[in-house]
Amino acid sequence: MNTSELNNFIVILIYGSLVLLSLLKLSNPLKVNKKANLWFGIFLFLWSSFWLDEILFLVTDSTIEIHSLLFVRFIQFFTPITFYLSVLFYTNPVFKFKISDLKYVVLPVIFLISLLFIEFGFYEFQYVSISLILFQALFYTGLSYFTIRKHQKKIQQFSSNTEGINLNWLEYIILILFIVNIVYVIYNLSYNANSLNFFINSVFLAVIYFVGYNSLKQKEIYPVEEKQREELISIDNSETDEIKRKLISDEELLRIKVQLEKVMETQKPYLDSELNLIKLSELLSVSTHQLSYTINTGFQKNFFQYVNEFRIDHAKKLLKDNQKLSILGIAYESGFNSKTSFNTTFKKFTNQTPSEFKNGSGL
Helix, strand or coil, X not given: CCHHHHHXXXXXXXXXXXXXXXXXXXXXXXXXXXXXXXXXXXXXHHHHHHHXXXXXXXXXXCCCCHHHCHHHHHXXXXXXXXXXXXXXXHHCCCCCCCHXXXXXXXXHHHHHHHHHHXXXXXXXXXXXXXXXXXXXXHHHHHHHHHHHHHHHHHHHHCECCCCCCCCHHHHHHHHHHHHHHHHHHHHHHHXXXXXXXXXXXXXXXXXXXXXXXXXXXXXXXXXXXXXXXXXXXXXXXXXXXXXXXXXXXXXXHHHHHXXXXXXXXXXXXXXXXXXXXXHHHHHHCCXXXXXXXXXXXXXXXXXXXXXXXXXXXXXXXXXXXXXXXXXXXXXXXXXXXXHHHHHHHHHHHHCCCHHHHHHHHCC
């Protein structure tokens, strides 16, 4: 099998994988992150259309340029938007469209007008359409990236274990695709781009399998119960404001702070790997807003930092005194839900890995 035949096989795998994954996300058998998965499924289906010309060529053995059709080009223009909307709903499942969100159709309308001008023979508008495609792709990719980064900070306000809900996999996809596109553009300017098809398609296939693996195991990011979900989102959206303005009196702040320290020392709720702001606030019989404010203002930390400091201290004791437990065992005993999250968090707090600490460098 030569490179051309291998490339054709990879194209078939890419198209088939994207269509199948799209159907899985749209059907959403696990019923999690419903709106996000709906938009992500649409994104995957639109993304698959970019390989449709090659698929039809392999089937019919004749060149059929589907992508040149006005309707297809217009629909494909929505690919970056649908990706961003999926990110938006992953990070904020209670988001509702408003009149102001008509801004999302401004660029598509301009793009459609430019396509119509091209259809009527004004070919100079091709530069306008290409510019719009590039601008929109960069704009929504960048916006998606910064939305994910912001989300990763937000969830630390209410979750003590963020590994399964931090959307790192989406962030990695954005970075990989950005690098691949840069390589493709540079190669286009200097070499024959056709020889790059095999490499680019191979990378895309690997990215698609990575997307499939991570998207299908993505669990619900926020609580399913609507009231709790809205409460947590309102807290993480107002993190900065909570620190600036007083939600409770100084006396009440001190009372909750003392009560919290006592509960953490005696009941050790941090050993529960599923501990979140709601569970801890119920344990203290205070509201989530009050507890969040107390941790932010009284300890100058977010929820993630506050809880995991106790876990790390507990792990240090086990690493020093318990020679029977493995690193994984110590991770579970300390309230972490995986060895990866334990290693990452331990390194972040101590600048050492658990193994380094256990071997004597932290003693």
